[in-house]
Amino acid sequence: MVDLPDRTTQFIDWYLAVVEAAELTDKRYPVKGLNVWTTYGLRARRRLDALLVQEIERTGSNPVEFPTLIPQTEFAKEAEHIRGFDAQVYWVTRGGETPLDVPLVLRPTSETAIYPVFQKWIRSHRDLPLNVYQIVNTFRYETKTTRPFLRVREIHFFEEHTCQVDDDAATARVRSNLETAKAIVRALALPCAFLRRPEWDKFPGAYYTVALDVPLGEARTLQIGTIHHYRENFSRPYGLLYETATGEQRYVHQTTFGLSERLLGAVVAIHGDQKGVVFPTSIAPYEVVVVPVPGAGADVGSLARDVADRLGRAGVRVVVDTGDERPGAKYYRWELKGVPLRLEIGPREASGGSVTAVDRLGKKGSIPIATLEAGVRGRLAEFDAALYARATERFSTAFRRVDSIEALRDGRAVAVVEWCGAEACGHQIEAAVDGSLLGTPEAPLPLPTLGEPRSCLVCGTAAGTRWAVAGRPL
Amino acid sequence: MVDLPDRTTQFIDWYLAVVEAAELTDKRYPVKGLNVWTTYGLRARRRLDALLVQEIERTGSNPVEFPTLIPQTEFAKEAEHIRGFDAQVYWVTRGGETPLDVPLVLRPTSETAIYPVFQKWIRSHRDLPLNVYQIVNTFRYETKTTRPFLRVREIHFFEEHTCQVDDDAATARVRSNLETAKAIVRALALPCAFLRRPEWDKFPGAYYTVALDVPLGEARTLQIGTIHHYRENFSRPYGLLYETATGEQRYVHQTTFGLSERLLGAVVAIHGDQKGVVFPTSIAPYEVVVVPVPGAGADVGSLARDVADRLGRAGVRVVVDTGDERPGAKYYRWELKGVPLRLEIGPREASGGSVTAVDRLGKKGSIPIATLEAGVRGRLAEFDAALYARATERFSTAFRRVDSIEALRDGRAVAVVEWCGAEACGHQIEAAVDGSLLGTPEAPLPLPTLGEPRSCLVCGTAAGTRWAVAGRPL
Structure with missing residues (x-):
């Protein structure tokens, strides 16, 4: 660990x-x-x-x-x-x-x-x-x-x-x-x-x-x-x-x-989060990991392989973890590696006709084995949508409208500022953020309350003033 | 051209x-x-x-x-x-x-x-x-x-x-x-x-x-x-x-x-041949080229696109040549580029319910449009088999058993010789072919009449003598 x-x-x-x-x-x-x-x-x-x-x-x-x-x-x-x-x-x-x-x-x-x-x-x-x-x-x-x-x-x-x-x-x-x-x-x-x-x-x-x-x-x-x-x-x-x-x-x-x-x-x-990587399904090396959970009276290994074979034939990128570790250690490792969806197959699943499905954002549910392929595809689509929603929420809160040189210095968000376009003003903005004037938006920024730009944060000029973004590029 | x-x-x-x-x-x-x-x-x-x-x-x-x-x-x-x-x-x-x-x-x-x-x-x-x-x-x-x-x-x-x-x-x-x-x-x-x-x-x-x-x-x-x-x-x-x-x-x-x-x-x-490249289907950028052959009273362009769409959906790598050149110039170019199969679609094909198919080795036939996908797959498999048969025939005639230093000098084929394994004899063989002793076969050579090796071509030693191949590596 x-x-x-x-x-x-x-x-x-x-x-x-x-x-x-x-x-x-x-x-x-x-x-x-x-x-x-x-x-x-x-x-x-x-x-x-x-x-x-x-x-x-x-x-x-x-x-x-x-x-x-x-x-x-x-x-x-x-x-x-x-x-x-x-x-x-x-x-x-x-x-x-x-x-x-x-x-x-x-x-x-x-x-x-x-x-x-x-x-x-x-x-x-x-x-x-x-x-x-x-x-x-x-x-x-x-x-x-x-x-x-x-x-x-x-x-x-x-x-x-x-x-x-x-x-x-x-x-x-x-x-x-x-x-x-x-x-x-x-x-x-x-x-x-x-x-x-x-x-x-x-x-x-x-x-x-x-x-x-x-x-x-x-x-x-x-x-x-x-x-x-x-x-x-x-x-x-x-x-x-x-x-x-x-x-x-x-x-x-x-x-x-x-x-x-x-x-x-x-x-x-x-x-990524405190548990490790989180891959969107588009580039995940494996979309699904199947983990057998051994228990009395059930051939979970063989059901796990069947489930993986069916998903593989349906074009899902899938891996079965057949190692000797206990299931918890496997969950931990595949979370660290960011696999979008984990299917757990234990005695309850083997007898109950469904598998437990836990996505990388922690959402848990079950998928009937009869409709496995469609169920998995549905859960992967839900996962991608939830991942995008979370990223979009974080993105919009990452920017903050800033209207004074002093406020630029706090560095707690990427700054959205009014800028006249003059290089001298740009450099003052850069000095205040200890970073770069990243430029002017070619597509709308995700800040609903922005409105029309009025006057340059630095020199107060109104003519030609536009929104610009300043931050500290890695 | x-x-x-x-x-x-x-x-x-x-x-x-x-x-x-x-x-x-x-x-x-x-x-x-x-x-x-x-x-x-x-x-x-x-x-x-x-x-x-x-x-x-x-x-x-x-x-x-x-x-x-x-x-x-x-x-x-x-x-x-x-x-x-x-x-x-x-x-x-x-x-x-x-x-x-x-x-x-x-x-x-x-x-x-x-x-x-x-x-x-x-x-x-x-x-x-x-x-x-x-x-x-x-x-x-x-x-x-x-x-x-x-x-x-x-x-x-x-x-x-x-x-x-x-x-x-x-x-x-x-x-x-x-x-x-x-x-x-x-x-x-x-x-x-x-x-x-x-x-x-x-x-x-x-x-x-x-x-x-x-x-x-x-x-x-x-x-x-x-x-x-x-x-x-x-x-x-x-x-x-x-x-x-x-x-x-x-x-x-x-x-x-x-x-x-x-x-x-x-x-x-x-x-390859005098017309250009010949690709096996495995690595051909396109397996099939569809060439519309304009003529009176038929929308050959639209049939050509339909045929290509059907093949594309069936997983065949296909290109339609919709350019302005005359069909003969297109045939020439796609032969040069080595596309395994050409489908010609003219007024006769548009009305007759089948397309003319010519493979890159020159074999001509027709494929019913009703069974287009299976027909094309069948023709591609036939083409690959014919290509392999031709290459195998050429391969086996490229080697010649040679049993004297003098005969090695003619250089008209890759030489198969008896060699005792000694470096000095090897170098004499190399000097005679003006090339290299390429080595001893790890898998049987395609020469049915070889039999057991007897004595070294150079020194006449029997002990340890094996078949070897000599040629002029590029």
Whole structure:
């Protein structure tokens, strides 16, 4: 039995303990920030990848995979981008004993790997839109403290790269990505803020950046994804020209959409509780665990196997725990690992024609064996709905409208403020929260009483004032 | 239209042309030997990965993923292994501007990444067997000529690593892997030789190596996989000790099983023909292409969509080609891309209640629309059987029994020879074929007239003489 640190008062310690105790990762690899994907965590990741593939392919995006290594000559072509990443890239300088003529970068993100090849793929407006994505590992030489899934040096990464005929078409792709992002976070039962980052915090090389942020308690937030509009910022240095229907040469407008293993970290951080991980069914390695509860006069083991076989045939991901431990120890372990639904099968169940079902949020009931499959599906759907309702309630209470610089300093919630848009005012807000101005909402925030913004919290200006969110990103 | 080089007389040129024309890869990335997985090739690779996962998990192996970067200190622990790979590893020496204290290797294979962590996972005989696998990219600074899928610098790689209680248990795992390998190559319709490599050609650090080889025409062969028995060669330097039931400390015996994107290259090389790729249905991105053939008085487009919808619902991977080209151009392109079955839907089909079906080996027939799903499944199974029969026939004629050094020199087939087992004789055989002694069969070779081996082709010794295979590995 593992005693987890208190989630409320020692959140990061709790998080670090739970990801290891639930066997999602092993961080005893001999390089800091490079962790091992253990079987259980990797099965969750595979489910997550399958969700991303399903949702992005629905929008007509096609899979590709570009090389991990990027030659310095290509990497350096877009000036802001290289300045943004220069300090945190790994450099390959030798092959065997031979110094490389052109050093290679381990991709920190793949713009500079992909766009030289896009240049060969795009000739005419008939080649557009070009929407492709890849799921690969990226690398960043992190100097900040690393945390499994949240900040690591080898990152499991999803990135879509698109080329569009013009600014409007690229804006439409950003909106499409926003809808895809909403579908993904909904499947994870993760309510999320969609914020357009201020100019000084956008992605290196972007025209603008929309980020997905989730609150982690107090003023803490976690960025779990980004969508960027690049306009022509990369297409010019990489020469991504196309011929229009009327024979003109124009630069494409580009967008990207990035997600990562942080989504898994967010699932742990946000849904987890003092007992351990709580997986939504969408990415749970197992949706159901069946635990035989031995007792007099009943072959509970054989009924447990039958139940699991029926569920498996019905397409439910199920595991039977046939180990020697007492049932209580098994309950404890599968709760720690976050399995949505536990079925208990003892002598009473064996004779009574129904099984006891306890979901990971503690709701108990029984399911008739005659209608097992439908009963289990129903309970899983109820569990997902309850998980989402709980997360939505927590999400809305995580934000607080704040109307003075002094009140920003208390740091007990993510702040929603009125901001004129001026960088100087933004930096004052950031200083007060000891964090970042995360941006302005691209979709309504979950605060019903907000109303229209009136005047900037800092300078009092009314013109152009909008709602903005400030917090302390992890 | 692409005119492919002649497959018989210009095999490598044909191969290089076909992998690009079929859009399996794009090799115009600005670093030699690092190629782009384009959508169609990547979809085939995903099918291949799913096949490997299915077959290895059937034997109780679990997925893991270890980091890409290996510290020099761990990499150097097994002396033969490091000597075997030293000349062809990529070295990461800097993070940002900072020289790394311990340089990192991009994994060329993962023994030295995994075993330091196995050391923490294994305590007792109850932790054994430990059977895990990963599917990751590996890196080799190749100095030989690179070829898509066959010899590249970033390799899509499957590797199983296991720990067993003793030599016998490890031998049993090697046998289990052999059965898994047979199931995989059977699903790819690829007949294969299983050869125990001679001492001087085993994997660096192995006790012995069994390789999977396929013939590529004349004396050429391609190694498409390996299974290694390591005994204690790695467990000693990495300290992989366990406690037996009686309280003794013992070193585990280890095995590995490796496969790679070469399997995809082998499918192209072996099944392909003058029209292009021929995919077995197991990994075909699409099993069926539906081509509407416009004609007077029939809505062939709508019938084509209906047919595709029905097949899609039945779980068949299907694509409808609704483009503007004439049907002949579509036939040509989908033949180039290797789709197993084409359904043609013209006015005759629209009114006659059946569709014309042409498989990729040229067999034509018709399938009643009333029994479309069963008809298509039947035709796909027939196609797979015919493809395997053709490959088996070619495989058996690719080998030739050779009983003199002079005859070895003609190089028109892979040679089957009698060999006493002595290294000196082996090297004479290698010199004569201008290639390698590939090893001794672990499973019977497909040559019915072989009989018992009698005396060494080189020295005439009878004692210990066995059959061996010699050829020119790509």
